[in-house]
Amino acid sequence: MAKNRIKNNHGISSKLSTPIMLSVILVLVGYFIWWLNIPFVQDIYTSAAITLVMVLGFQIFNGNSGILSWSYVGFVGIGAFSSAIFSMTPQMKSMQMPEMYPFLVNIHVPFVVALILGAIVAAIIAAVVAWPMMKISDDAGAITQFALLIVIHVILAQWSKVTNGPRTFTLGGQTLTTIWVAMISGVVVLFIAYFFKESSLGLKLRATRDDRYAACSSGIDMVKTRYLSYIFSAAIGGFAGGLYSHYILSINASAFYMTLLFNLLSMAVIGGKMSVSGAFFGTILLTLARQGLRQIEPVLTNMGVNASGSTEIIVAVLMIVFLVFRANGIMDRYELSPSSLKSLFSRKKKAEKKSA
Amino acid sequence: MENKSFLEVKSICKSFGSLKAVNDVSMRIETGEILGLIGPNGSGKSTFINLITAMLKKDSGSVMLDGVDLSSMPAHKVPKNGLARTYQTVRLFKNLTCRENLIIGAIGVGISQKEANKIADELLEEMGLAEKADSFVENLTFSEQRFLEISRALACKPKFVLLDEPAAGLNEEETQHMLDLLKELPAKKHIGILIVDHDMHLIMTLCDKLHVLNYGQTIAEGKPEVVRANPEVVKAYLGSTAE
Known part of the structure; x- marks a missing residue:
């Protein structure tokens, strides 16, 4: 009887449908913007795609573990600086950062290798510091994360021989993170984040998020599960940081602190932090909202209203509104897929029938 | 023929300060059996469950499953070694x-x-x-x-499943449904079941053996009809509701 048959929706095709659909959107929009050939719009797209990679890396741990990982942006910073050190020519380094350790000055590898090394450096540092933190949950967990972010931030801001300290770190040369690099990275990391979530490790991490006692009595080693996931998330963060530094070309430690964290958090929360699609749509929505609001700010200022900073206020209020009325964000626990679209439409039809 | 497994709790003890929550309790259960653990509130049932699943660290004693001591391993390794559990407050x-x-x-x-x-x-x-x-x-x-x-x-x-009040919060019809399911589980899945519940009807119909705790100590064990007739059990737990 059909009633008892289980719909088999864990086949390969349906597993792929979410990242494929999201990638198609990302690529089509990217092509269109490239074709438009307006530098200002291309810049918005490129930085949005980089931000998407950051939000996805954030979602990997934050969304699936339920622990607010403040320290994530610190690892973005670590990746940003270290990949830049790896990719810059020795001449450029000795010119821009005369104080830098000689052994760092002499390293020089191709851009793509530098991005991967940036991710690896972030992962190694996460692996060294994270184990004891993974035992702590809830508020205490978030506080230790916050403390770690401060440690990373101060080191990035003060270690003159590596990061040029409080001065700006200038990469020089040309923008290596082009619109294409950003787009391809976005697509690759969409797949990575989705497959992580569906992987054995991702499932276990989500189980510890929902109920750590039940996870334990299902055989899950919570500390190990969190630890591996955290390292993985830090690696993606480091990679994203490398994309960022090779796009913006001059960085300093404050770029990887509260402002960035708030930016990523607002995207994850509003989009829906439990879902990869949520991270995706949150990034798009917030990028558009911020751009729109930024255009309005000077107009208002010209009209005699001092509106500087109002963008941040509006985004913050929006986040509060979401947390109050739809705490799990736009996408909640759902992913974009043919079956979720179908059920959305059938629900709408049902609602229409009811009201009719 | 599949082999039988044995779950043996040997003189397990646990104190919280001066309170002996579980004091020298032993029991044994094998594949195919349903053992009922009963006792009044505060008799140490929950502590006992947490001890044998290693969620709580024991003071002394052991919980041997086919020769492996479950009570001295991290809690998350217990299911892999053959003992799974459920929670009173569905988790x-x-x-x-x-x-x-x-x-x-x-x-x-x-x-x-x-x-x-x-x-x-x-x-x-x-x-x-x-x-x-x-x-x-x-x-x-x-x-x-x-x-x-x-x-x-x-x-x-698993080789053994520990069910913590599986019928709590269920109505009569649902309880019957649960009973029908549990009845056939040991043979079907080749497991032993340790069940804790307050529903005397469920316990009496389902269990091959009963184990009664009070003040952290065993006060009776054996076949349901024997345990039910034990005056100490009647006094401590069943009271006037015993038929």
Whole structure:
């Protein structure tokens, strides 16, 4: 009887449908913007795609573990600086950062290798510091994360021989993170984040998020599960940081602190932090909202209203509104897929029938 | 012929300060058996359960499952060594689908994801939850949630299952349904069941043996009809409700 048959929706095709659909959107929009050939719009797209990679890396741990990982942006910073050190020519380094350790000055590898090394450096540092933190949950967990972010931030801001300290770190040369690099990275990391979530490790991490006692009595080693996931998330963060530094070309430690964290958090929360699609749509929505609001700010200022900073206020209020009325964000626990679209439409039809 | 497994609790003790919550309790259960653990509130049942699943560290004694001491390993290794449990206050993964809840049960003990998928679908079918496979837990009735939690415990292919008040909060019809299910589980899954419940009807009909605790100590054990007639049990637990 059909009633008892289980719909088999864990086949390969349906597993792929979410990242494929999201990638198609990302690529089509990217092509269109490239074709438009307006530098200002291309810049918005490129930085949005980089931000998407950051939000996805954030979602990997934050969304699936339920622990607010403040320290994530610190690892973005670590990746940003270290990949830049790896990719810059020795001449450029000795010119821009005369104080830098000689052994760092002499390293020089191709851009793509530098991005991967940036991710690896972030992962190694996460692996060294994270184990004891993974035992702590809830508020205490978030506080230790916050403390770690401060440690990373101060080191990035003060270690003159590596990061040029409080001065700006200038990469020089040309923008290596082009619109294409950003787009391809976005697509690759969409797949990575989705497959992580569906992987054995991702499932276990989500189980510890929902109920750590039940996870334990299902055989899950919570500390190990969190630890591996955290390292993985830090690696993606480091990679994203490398994309960022090779796009913006001059960085300093404050770029990887509260402002960035708030930016990523607002995207994850509003989009829906439990879902990869949520991270995706949150990034798009917030990028558009911020751009729109930024255009309005000077107009208002010209009209005699001092509106500087109002963008941040509006985004913050929006986040509060979401947390109050739809705490799990736009996408909640759902992913974009043919079956979720179908059920959305059938629900709408049902609602229409009811009201009719 | 499959081999029988044995779960043997030997003189386990646990104190909280000066209170001896569990004092020198021993019991033994084998594959195919249903053992009922009863006792008044505060008699040490919950502590006992947490001790044998290693959620609490024992003071002394041991919990041997086929020669391996469960009580001295980290709690998350217990299911892999053959003992799974459920909770009195149903603990499910609320943001995961029913199928995913069961998959967790299997992959938690190292079963591959592919195999876990198969196990999950089979269990959903057996428990009559197939239709809700892709629903989130909140869309299940309370009794369906209890069945799902038991399924999750079974998904790790345990040798023994510990059920903490599986009939709590169920109405008469649902309790009967639960009873029918539990009755056939030991033979079907080749497991032993340790069950804690307040529902005397359920306990008396279901269990092959009973074990009664009071003030952390064993006051009686044996066949249900024998235990029921024990005056100390009547006094301590069954009181005037004993028929």
